[in-house]
Amino acid sequence: MIETQNILTPKDFKSDQEVRWCPGCGDHAILNAIQRALPELGIAKEDFAIISGIGCSSRFPYYMSTYGFHSIHGRASAIASGVKVANPELSVWQITGDGDAMAIGGNHFIHAIRRNIDLNIILFNNEIYGLTKGQYSPTSKFGSVTKTSPYGTVEHPFHPGELVIGAQGKFFARSIDNNLKLCQEIFVEAGKHHGATVVEVLQNCVIYNDKTHAAISDREFKDDRQIVLRHSEPMIFGKNKDKGLILDAEHLKLKVVELGDKYSEKDLLVHNAKEVNPGMHLMLANMQYPEHPVAFGIIRSIDAPTYDGSVAKQVEEVKSKSAIKSVDDLLNSGTTWKV
Amino acid sequence: MIETQNILTPKDFKSDQEVRWCPGCGDHAILNAIQRALPELGIAKEDFAIISGIGCSSRFPYYMSTYGFHSIHGRASAIASGVKVANPELSVWQITGDGDAMAIGGNHFIHAIRRNIDLNIILFNNEIYGLTKGQYSPTSKFGSVTKTSPYGTVEHPFHPGELVIGAQGKFFARSIDNNLKLCQEIFVEAGKHHGATVVEVLQNCVIYNDKTHAAISDREFKDDRQIVLRHSEPMIFGKNKDKGLILDAEHLKLKVVELGDKYSEKDLLVHNAKEVNPGMHLMLANMQYPEHPVAFGIIRSIDAPTYDGSVAKQVEEVKSKSAIKSVDDLLNSGTTWKV
Amino acid sequence: MSKKADAIEREEVVIRFSGDSGDGMQLTGTLFSDTSAFIGNDLSTFPDYPSEIRAPQGTVGGVSGFQVHVGQTAIKTPGDYADILIAMNPAALKATAKWVKEGGTIIIDEDSINERGLQKAGYKTDDPIKEDKLDGYNIIQAPISSLTKEALKDMGLDSKSILRSKNMFALGMVYWIFDRPMKYTESFLENKFKKKPLVIEANKTVLRAGYNYAETMEHMTPSFKISPAKIKKGTYRNINGNIATAWGLIAAAEKAGLELFCGSYPITPATEILQELSARKDLGIKTFQAEDEIAGICTSIGASFAGDLAVTSTSGPGLALKGEAMGLAVMTELPLVIVNVQRGGPSTGLPTKPEQSDLMQALYGRSGESPVVVMAASTPSDCFQYAFEAAKIALEHMTPVILLTDGFIANGSEPWRIPKMSEYPDIKPPIAKAGTKDWQPYARDVEKLARTWAVPGTKGLEHRIGGLEKDELTGSVSHDPINHQKMVNIREEKVQRVSKFIPKLKVEGDEKGDLLVIGWGGTYGYLATAVKQIQDKGKKVSLAHFNYIKPLPVNVKEVFEKFEKIVVCENNLGQFANYLRMTNPEYKYLQYNKVQGLPFTIIELEEHFEKLLEE
Amino acid sequence: MSKKADAIEREEVVIRFSGDSGDGMQLTGTLFSDTSAFIGNDLSTFPDYPSEIRAPQGTVGGVSGFQVHVGQTAIKTPGDYADILIAMNPAALKATAKWVKEGGTIIIDEDSINERGLQKAGYKTDDPIKEDKLDGYNIIQAPISSLTKEALKDMGLDSKSILRSKNMFALGMVYWIFDRPMKYTESFLENKFKKKPLVIEANKTVLRAGYNYAETMEHMTPSFKISPAKIKKGTYRNINGNIATAWGLIAAAEKAGLELFCGSYPITPATEILQELSARKDLGIKTFQAEDEIAGICTSIGASFAGDLAVTSTSGPGLALKGEAMGLAVMTELPLVIVNVQRGGPSTGLPTKPEQSDLMQALYGRSGESPVVVMAASTPSDCFQYAFEAAKIALEHMTPVILLTDGFIANGSEPWRIPKMSEYPDIKPPIAKAGTKDWQPYARDVEKLARTWAVPGTKGLEHRIGGLEKDELTGSVSHDPINHQKMVNIREEKVQRVSKFIPKLKVEGDEKGDLLVIGWGGTYGYLATAVKQIQDKGKKVSLAHFNYIKPLPVNVKEVFEKFEKIVVCENNLGQFANYLRMTNPEYKYLQYNKVQGLPFTIIELEEHFEKLLEE
Ligand SMILES: Cc1ncc(C[n+]2csc(CCOP(=O)(O)OP(=O)(O)O)c2C)c(N)n1
Ligand SMILES: Cc1ncc(C[n+]2csc(CCOP(=O)(O)OP(=O)(O)O)c2C)c(N)n1
Ligand code: SF4
């Protein structure tokens, strides 16, 4: 990734294609946030590759003026992995939906994470299959009534953060479509991080799953039901910054406390996104309203060697040691004889 | 599952097929343990269905005298899910290898777990592809030299327990091929548990990955490097039962302590396999030698409604309420007209 | 309402409703179709959705259409070109005008013809009629939006709700034109909005307003009379291909005395089958929305092993994913129905458009010699019949069966005379009973070559199956070369033997002639209509339409040899023609192919056939 | 070592080494082959592993064999039947005796013929020779185990190690029989066990002991002389098909100036390609052992998009899994090589046995009209050539190419004259350069119809591709019916145009005759030998062997029309014959098919051809 001279602006990342999501769809805002985030990375436009699967969200690459690949359902992680390993110089972004990433694409998703390939995976979680018009997804809430579950689902949803951690995830963050600034901030950090990053963006599908995140996203309540985590800052939240999180060590659980007589800011947990041991991050990622506020921001961010980097390094090492420098050398290596 | 009058013995579960694993392969012992465990469940022989994928371990069904299905690579979880949902009366066992379950079969594996389908998944973890003669698997240790990684792998392995928990796993246990009794004990418990159970059995492949578990399995050291967890018992281990685990709450980490002056048994953590919050189970499942002893036994065992049970229940409920009782009713439902 | 004396008596008429995705065109079309059906017309419909994602309002990409063909004779297609187009905005006009018959009637909402609307639709001038050269047409510009507002002005509704009912105005106009009663629509509205009396009232008011408006301007609107079709007595309903498929499978399960299991993953245009089955828990149907298509078929294979009638439904790219598992079903000789609703390919292709390009994939998309039965339905309602047959063959012959439909018949609907289940045969799968002496998993019955089905839970028949080659009797793993050859032959022969259990190929028209038109699957309506029309001109043309592809009916050669020329018509590059070249190489097959994501038109077919006759 | 005067001069001899999986037969066979190659014989080998899991020692299931055919003329197959069988135990005898020529020589380890051994092997009596009716054969019972022990008794080795070197005793005997020098083997041993001088010494000792033993009992052992083959001058090496495939791809990357990327998942018998590429990091090869076959091809598609020469390797069931993604590569018109090493099917089938039953799958195993180039290699060493060609076509024509090999040529080996890379043409992919004016993603060159390849990182050529139907020029999503028809036609035509860039079909033998034998892929050696042998009898038979399947060479009709009869020989049920019926329907194709997990035998082919000539 070569830094560019010319400073790019969000407009430079807009393609000439008409944006075709439903009016009011959360995808518009996320597109917006990415178009604002990318210029901040100081990477030349031609060095971005945006890879998606299939789904409403996966139409994304068409609206970006970078290199883009709208591939097939569920395979974006694998395709993006190939792009990145083939050319580690590129900044590779994967755009995916909850169905695309975690239903049909679940295996590629967890393996890309496990391998720590330097991809930026933006997961649009609307808890529904939008493009096929409203069937439940692996993140739909238990009991959801959808076109394929007219009597309610009987399956427990994945929690993307938990699954990411279970797959050896080194970077997990969460944002929401109606918080443009937070999205932008996180995308920039994800873009800078070396290794697989997963950003779950809670996204509203106005048509097939309207208000699925409303309990925590409504302007009225959101400050009391969301906590934005920032590395080395205390875990404080609430409209009046009057609530926080502490650890109930005995039950190994997070507890919400009111700041005031009994607790002050210094009693609160301080967020350490860089702790390798995933226990705390798992608890944070798993917090659910109403018991807890839902965690936003960068929950986990661990440095570790990347797959693509290691492959490139290994190739260089072996190259430097081997006597075989060309195909002619190869063909004549080992046992040969003259006639 | 109807209890049988006749008491079955391990011999009743042996098929007439010659067992074709390599002499010394850990699979022999696991077969043995299953043949001892199944009679303890009091289920008629014809009510067992054993489903496997492809791999050395997946040859398993041929050696059992029950109903069996040696299917295709990676798909055993899906096939077993279909068997169980079609007939919830059956006791369904899935036999799978680390490659079968977590490489090609990773997606079906995590989804079967997420759905909590009442399957007993026995995962033979030899950290290698045995059948195809020695390529690395998703559980091979970082840096493993194998036929497809002559210069060492550059990828981090999955920890099966962690992945299971990440996928909403309700039951996870670990055993090892050279501990027949523990295997048998766990298999019986898995068989009794309602919901998806995953038992990781550390298995030695004498041919392609010999001694991969030796550091913790050698008779000499094993008591000091393994801890067998039992629900509501203190976490104690060591040849002389002189070591135990406590929680370092500040760093949210498990710590090994010596029993004696400073710590006594009552200071130790008590294992609670039934705690819903997965934080502690994750830490226990993730313990690795040399920092910690490796955890064996039933690490997590949570009761929750099963998918197959809920489907059957939903069908009954809807049936009882609907006016449509036959295909004739269905065809004549809604808008019709006479000519 | 005055009986119209001057109405034009017509055999058949094609009407197209066209508007924005949010304009309710699908509902409008359906209500018109239902009403026509009630008064005894035959009909065929085709909903034509826009691409999958809602395009911005008012653009050509966002146009949603519904075409219906009604008549007093048997109607087999939704029609090529419309007699009447109802265009709710300029984009609808832009997108659809080319599908109106020359000189046909176009009703357009006058209020929508404004700068913004025209520009969004891509018109360059302010006169769309001229720009699209529609001067020769009967253009009726009706102020639909404003009259709707006017009609509802006192009802206290917000303006969004008011405008949402403008489709009723259009529908009212159409009812006047065809002299249709409004009572069916009224009672539908009463039912649907039971809890919102205001909405009922509003819709009914606007419906009547539209009717009255058309009557008032009688001099401009044409007026048609279409008498009831002479169709068989019985109880009828409308049905589309996807629902018919789902119901056919349910019917088969009932007739087989088995539970129905469907493991599937949503994909356009097949999703509705899974949706309908999911809703049918009252009949004990178990659906499993799997994590992907592979799990869809694999859960079904598991369910089949466990003794259910197992089904999986998908479309092209999903079928590709199921190939490996289908091979397992072939090897284990388990009954399984795979429904593939074809769409435009390759890859994601044209996902909402019909095509017939998955035939070769259905026949050969697996490793090794891996024969399965392949069949195809040809109309929305006969999906019921062929789904039933597919299940019957799968169960009785112990084999996977692929049933091909396509987006055209899957979404299209037609009136269907409701059969009685007592008219259908029982299905008798060869289930092995507990206590069977010397039972062998791969022993076969001599006629069908089907093995028996021993279901887990059956005492004494415990056995193991799998994907490795099997011994011809015991089913144990066998690497024996001669056994392999035998089994390869048996699996092929077992599928071929199905030909003895299926109907012979029928010829529509004379059994001898100058041209035999061959088709298969969803193109039936177009081919039959086109062939009928040139037969009526006295030409010696007949149609042989295939529903059974592998195996072919036994009398293919008998049929083919009596014609001078054979032309195979398909919406692909010639896959069935090639298949016939393989299986019946002694004939010369001409081809007529169209791969445009559109059905044939009757006109183009007729022209082509006539040309062939002249050559 | 005494020069043997009475040695029988032979054109060619077939030797088979057969023993337990642990007996080192693969090594023994390889050492013998290498030595023969060094002294200038031509040869062809075939390792024949047991089923995938090690069977218990001493059983028929656990027998591992290695057959080698050496000669002074061109050797094209490993031979049907062996002149000499070395059987290390009764199970080896039991499994292999039927593959020895009548009256041939069988050397068996006398020490292994004991009750336990016989029983394990499944003999019912204590006289295996009689039981298997081998009385007419030249049976040499040599006390191999005890003489090995004897030879090593003073060396201080444990008995397991001692017995492990008994294969060297057998090899020594064979060396005497063929009058082969032992020095190559000795230096091999010295190299291999560099750090274990005791092992070197032991093996050499036993080797010589075997040699001497054979000499001593000269009256019983036959003795053959096979002069060096008259082959082209050059440097030679042994190579098998999998290694040759891997190297051909590497060579193509070098000639194209691109990096090679291989995304793959292990599967028998293709795994070795991935393994070899993994070992070639010294040439910059990037391998990606994916989580499954789908990820294998998808990472490769990603790498292709990013500008690498991208490859994926697999076998039958794995190819089925790749179908959907192949469709994506077709739609996006990206270069991609898919190597499919065919094995016995359907499903898991006979995973270690060769077959040719994936041809239809390669041609049609995808949704929609989804054309790719399909080619097939025909010998172990020409896998290099065809892998190179496959990559060249993929890159220069911007298309996926499927290269078919099979387990027989993939594992079989033969001497190969090492080419110089300077003899190979450069490969020139149509890479779009930064700054190209008015560049359009789907604009094509007129000759090949290939679009250009604009690789991420190239300034100014940013664009989007995907699986939806594309506009014929801009590559944007297009739902336009006429555009779809055009694109479907163009994709097919692009593949057909490749025919202008490939060699014409060659006829081996006269260009005119009574019988044209047609084959494709890995059966070449057998067909060529059989045809040659009946040509030598004066019959008018020729061979046309295909390496290019889609498109076919341009001169097919020219070749076919000059023969009275055509017979297509395949290890499947007739897939290529059917393909020819589709593409060249004017000829009548007879078929000769064998689906036994075994190659043809020359004898059966000859018999069949002669029968056809008589009919
Ligand atoms: C192989 C395949 N299977 C199924 C589909 C149909 N399909 C397209 S998108 C989709 C799910 C979309 O859901 P999600 O990924 O959550 O994206 P969203 O539309 O909600 O943004 C499905 C099932 C397909 N295109 N390809
Ligand atoms: C579709 C498919 N891909 C690949 C293979 C080849 N294959 C068979 S088993 C196996 C891996 C076996 O490893 P594991 O599951 O760990 O089982 P083990 O042999 O170690 O018991 C592979 C890659 C196959 N049979 N089918
Ligand atoms: S259907 Fe839902 S997710 Fe798709 S574009 Fe519309 S609002 Fe967005």
Ligand code: SF4
């Ligand atoms: S190869 Fe390994 S895993 Fe397979 S049977 Fe042998 S020892 Fe067991």
Ligand SMILES: [Mg+2]
């Ligand atoms: Mg979604």
Ligand SMILES: [Mg+2]
């Ligand atoms: Mg393994």
